[in-house]
Amino acid sequence: MSQNPNIPTTESVNTTFSAIDRMPTDELARLMNQQDSTVPLAVGQHTEEIAALIDAALPGLRVGGRLIYAGAGTAGRLGVLDASECPPTFNTRPGQVVGLIAGGPDALVSAIEGAEDDDAAGARAVAGLDVGPQDTVVGVSASGRTPYAIGAVREAAQRGATTGSIACNDGSALAAAARHPIDVVVGPELVAGSTRLKSGTAQKLVLNMISTIAMVRLGKTYGNLMVDVQSTNIKLRERVRRIVAEVTGAEAETVERAVDAAGGSAKVAILSILGNLSAERAETELARDAGVLRTALDRTAHQG
The missing domain is CATH 3.40.50.10490 (Glucose-6-phosphate isomerase like protein; domain 1)
Known part of the structure; x- marks a missing residue:
């Protein structure tokens, strides 16, 4: 390996790798993976x-x-x-x-x-x-x-x-x-x-x-769930429904109605189900808490 202090580590040469062009592909793959693992x-x-x-x-x-x-x-x-x-x-x-x-x-x-x-x-x-x-x-x-x-x-x-x-x-x-x-x-x-x-x-x-x-x-997740994900395609719309069902435990039909009423917003749908609120009211309540679902849930639960 080059020891010249004027050469940054990212530019230095490790002679251990000097024969990689002659290695079998599987051996080279293992070597690269080993390096990546560090x-x-x-x-x-x-x-x-x-x-x-x-x-x-x-x-x-x-x-x-x-x-x-x-x-x-x-x-x-x-x-x-x-x-x-x-x-x-x-x-x-x-x-x-x-x-x-x-x-x-x-x-x-x-x-x-x-x-x-x-x-x-x-x-x-x-x-x-x-x-x-x-x-x-x-x-x-x-x-x-x-x-x-x-x-x-x-x-x-x-x-x-x-x-x-x-x-x-x-x-x-x-x-x-x-x-x-x-x-x-x-x-x-x-x-x-x-x-x-x-x-x-x-x-x-x-x-x-x-x-x-x-x-x-910033409250963009609820636990490890992406409650702020944009439901812009089929995969993501399905993800929103799964997230809402996971948090609320609601039946599929209830989740579907809530997500549709919420315009695809997982956070609004979750708050509307758990807080027994309309989608419009849930959106307003979320705005009061800068969109942080956990805070809005805690506050509306205390209000109830």
Whole structure:
């Protein structure tokens, strides 16, 4: 393995992997799987830092703030992916979770050469969103040296936003720019420098944790049930009915009527059944509690 201190871990070469092109496919598959299995353990060493970033973001998110990821290449694509999955999963409002990628939307499917080296573009992207103190901006970069991500985080900090970072090297410039750095060092890649591998997996796991735990804390689930899921297709409509039945214990016919009256909203249907309320009244009661089903159930139960 390269020991040059000037070479980041994500770019270093592990000579253990130097003959992978001559390995049988099944042996190579086992080796890659073994390497991948180390990633969750590395992430697990940083749960306190991850929790600290989430807790810092929550006050702003509760009053209309946004969660914004900024990165380039694989890191940027992972941020956009995580952001794009929040509306269907948690019914987040438009723009509540945002993914910024160097080079813009075209960079999702093509390499935009040089875009990641433009720190001013990262700053402009953040400024263009009019980021403020209620927002949280997280720079994502395997190396921790991507100027676009660093520029975005620095601009966010100047605007009073909560800042975080996800990198796979220790002591990076990106970490230094962020109030809540998360450095998950996963070691050299199977294919040297290909940070779409272990580094990408580590970033994906951390992004999953940030968005999912934040949404749980915001009341987007009831227990571990996705009560805010959007019923936009057959599979999801079935899921809504199963969720309502699971929480209420109601018969299928009752569940069907409640879900239809609620316009496909699991939360409204659940509250209407358990609270013996009309769908309109259930929706009003939920709004009083910022859409948090458990709080609305507890309050309406006490009222009853």
